[in-house]
Structures are given as C-alpha cells and as structure tokens.
Amino acid sequence: MNVALFTINPNFIGAIRSELQKYHDVREYIHTSNESFNLLNIHTLMRWADVAFFDFCQYPLTVATYFVDKPCKIVARLMGLEIYRTNSIIWKKVDHLILLPSHKYRQIPDVKSHSFLPVGTDIRTFKPPIVKSFQKNICIVGNVLPRKRVYTTIQTLYPLLKRGWTLHIRDGQGNFRAELRQEYKAFIKELISTLQLEDQVHWHKWTSLPEYVKFLQSMDIIISNSMMEGYHKAIFDAMSCGVVPFVNCWLGATDLFPRKFIFYTQESLKRKILKWEKQSYNEKLALSNEVREFVKQFHDERKVAKQIRKIIEEVTC
Template identity: 30%
Template sequence: LPTFNRSFAFHYQFLKKNIPLKKEELDRKIKTIPAGVDTKIFKPAKSKPEELKILMIARMVPYKRYYDFIEALSELKKRKISFTASIRGDGPIEKKIRKLVKEKELEGKVKFLPKVPHNKMPNLMREHNVLVLPSYNEAIGMVVPEAMACGLATIVSDTCGATTYIDDGKNGMIFETFNTQQLADKIEKLSDKKLREKIGLQAVQTIRKKFDIRITTKQLEKQIIECL
C-alpha cells in the first residue's frame, strides 16, 4: 500500500484514519469525497412539529446500539422531558428491543413503525425534528445527511462515519459511543425548540452547500480524471 502513487477516493474521513500511512502521505495520496444527498428529494418541511419527536432508522442488529437509544429515552423519562420516539427497523434483535421498551415502561413514548419504502423516507423524516444514530463503528449511516437535508437536528456517536457531516453543536451533535447519559444530555438540549430549529437550519445549509449529490459527483469525476 505505501508504494502506490495514485490517489484513492474515499467517501469518509472516518475510513481515512484507518489507512496505514503517515499523515503527509495520506494528505498527498488520499482524497476524501463524502457521499452526497439529493436535496431535491430530501428537503425540509414547510412547518415542523412543536413537540420533541425523535426518530431512529436502522437495522436491528447489535452494532446499531438500539440498547443505548432506549436507555437514553428511559433517562429522559426520569428527567420528565416531554417527547415521543419512533423506531423504523427490523432484524434479529427486534424482539429484544421491543421487550426492553416494555421493561422500561416506554410503550406510551415509543412506537415501532412498519417498513417504509425509500421514496417515502423524506416524508417520514419531516414528521420528526430529531434523528439519533448511536452506532458503534458504522462506515457512515446515510440517514444522517438525509435527515440533515430535511432539517432535522441529528445526534450521532463519535465512531460513526456520519460525523464527517457534523460540526458538533452547530449543525448537529456528537456524543461518546456507549455513553447513554451523554446521549440523553444531548437529546435534552434539543428539547429547546429554538435550539433544535437553529441546528436544523444549519444542517440544511451544510448539506446544500457542501454535500449535495451534484457537488460530490463533480468532485468524484475530477478525482477519477486526475487518476487517469
């Protein structure tokens, strides 16, 4: 690998960290090109829900850390924070997640949504104002930039590749993976309607200016030409 003399185009800064090269070689040989979002499809709602409505969209597998999400919601309930949460996903641990929701007495707060086709996903996102992705070591999590394009305030773990899109505290929030108290703290901050709307607006502007699919496609085309 150290002997290559052409650029590699990687989608995520997250992956760049795992290439066994010195920083000078990384900066010279590897170009980071984030995955883009079609902002003509993923766009904000004309009006946002008044109440705190949290969404998690992910396969129900261990590394997605649904357990951490439910624990954080349980903590919010203890703090008497008003919220509702929606879960869209299926997979091998679904029964365990449903059981945990029941054990934490969150049935009145959390609902499990049926499968949604991808072309209906923007509508689902626009029905909420916060998206959480607590995954452990996820390459990206495209639901994050898509939700940002829809004007949602997003919260992601620090081992998720989607941190590429987030300037912590400005257009989204980042928390320490596995730290459910910190995740609850971040969500609680977004119970402030003005703050979450401000972050949501910044998120839309970020995606449109830097990560629209038409912009990232041109970047990739340029990199391919340079490699020829």
C-alpha cells in the same frame, strides 16, 4: 471517454451516473444469477471502457482485479465497513481509491493514489417541510444491529419517553444480516415491554421514498448511537430535512459532523436533548435551518459526483 459503472448496490450511484452521462459515454454492469455470464460481462465492459468505476470495494471489483490483463483504468469507492474486508482485492491494480473521511484513521490499502470524499445526499429530494413543527419526536434509522446500540438508546431515553417524548425506530430494508437483526430486535422488544414503553416506542418499516421523506420531515432529532460507522447516510438525509442530529463519538465522527452535535457519554446525549427541548420555537427553527445548510454546503451528492467525475477523468491523463 468510455466509462463503465460497476455495482451490485445501485442505491448510491444515481448522481454519479447522471454527472458522467453529461460528459461521457456510460455503460452499466447488470448483475445476474449466472456467474459465467457475469464474468464475461465484466471483462467485456472493461475492454470497452477507458475507465471502470466500482462503487463499493466488493464484488465485482474482487473479480476485476484478478484478470491477468487489466483492460482499463480502475477507480473504486470504498464504503463503510469494507475497510475491514479488503484482502480479496489486488490493490496495485486500482489506479485511484476514494475513501470516506472517517477512513483516514484506519489502515488504507496500498493503492497508487487515493482521496477522501463523503457519500452525500440528494438535497432536492430530502428537504424540510413547508411549515416545521416540533412534537418531541426522536428517530433511529438504519439496520437494527447490535453495534447500533438501539437497546442502550432506549434505556438512556427512558426518562424522556416517560414524559412526553416519542421514539421512532425505522429498520433498514432488505435482508442484510437478517437473522442477527431479528434476534436483536426481539431483545429490544422485550426491553420495551419490561419498561412499559409500548406507547412511546414505534416501529416503522420501509415502504417508499416519498413516505420516507415525509417520515423524516416529521422528526425533530435523529440519533446515531453506533459504536462505529463509515458514513451513516440516513443521518445526512435527515439533516437535509432539517432534523437535528446527535451522534456518538465513533472514530471519524468529528470529520463528518459539527462537534456540538457529538456526544461522548449517554448522559451527555440526554443533556443535549434537554437543552434542545428548552429552546424557543425560533431557536429550534434556526438550528433546523443550520443543519440543512451544513448538508447543502458539504454533503450535496451532486457536488460529490462532480468531484468523482474529475477523478475519473484525471486517471486517464
């Protein structure tokens, strides 16, 4: 079977590509700055393919569904906040839509069929250190935007940071909403200065994947204090490294995480951290192993890729 892969963000498609290449002929769309060439490339690939898989429901899916003739079957994966921005797609031309578990609480586009799957993480790359130590390190990972509530998190953690804890903030890479991020980071840095937390709050930039893995391996706790998320993959990357997650009760969080890791107020977040702090080394290590095993069982990207391959194969039947 001929399968065409379409995405302008290749960060999440690696395992799917590898899985499909084991069984089918695969070609991948290459995006350029020439719009006319892109349109020709999209249509040519779709005419070659039996099935076109679109990762993210954005361009080029927005173009592909507007072709008068639909040359092949279409399977698409809707990620994160795209659930709010779906008006530019002709959904009746999508044969199967893959959504995140958290999307079941939103209005689902009117498609022929759909399923719910996690994104998954690479458990072979993201793995615990050989020897795990606990140094009271907390991290926040992802684009520093107002909906992530990093400012509020620092205020919440203030008493802990003043007695030995350290907070590490790792902003996302790329220029996604760069102006808003810079403004919000300026407010956060003002707060850090006002609270005199310069020695307790550290900023980190993206450098390389090996360095990122090493960073996560040195963390004890990762916090997602967001108002909403689709999947928040960084949390699962960290859990795969044995980092304990504490996650705000954004809509859909209970479908992704064990309930004991979800907090409903800022005060309950502090209580969960203090409870962890009081545990013995062996208890902390057992919890670290538990979150790693959870990801291996439910969020291994290779297992997800196999499920997506089967979906792609079934739409041609």
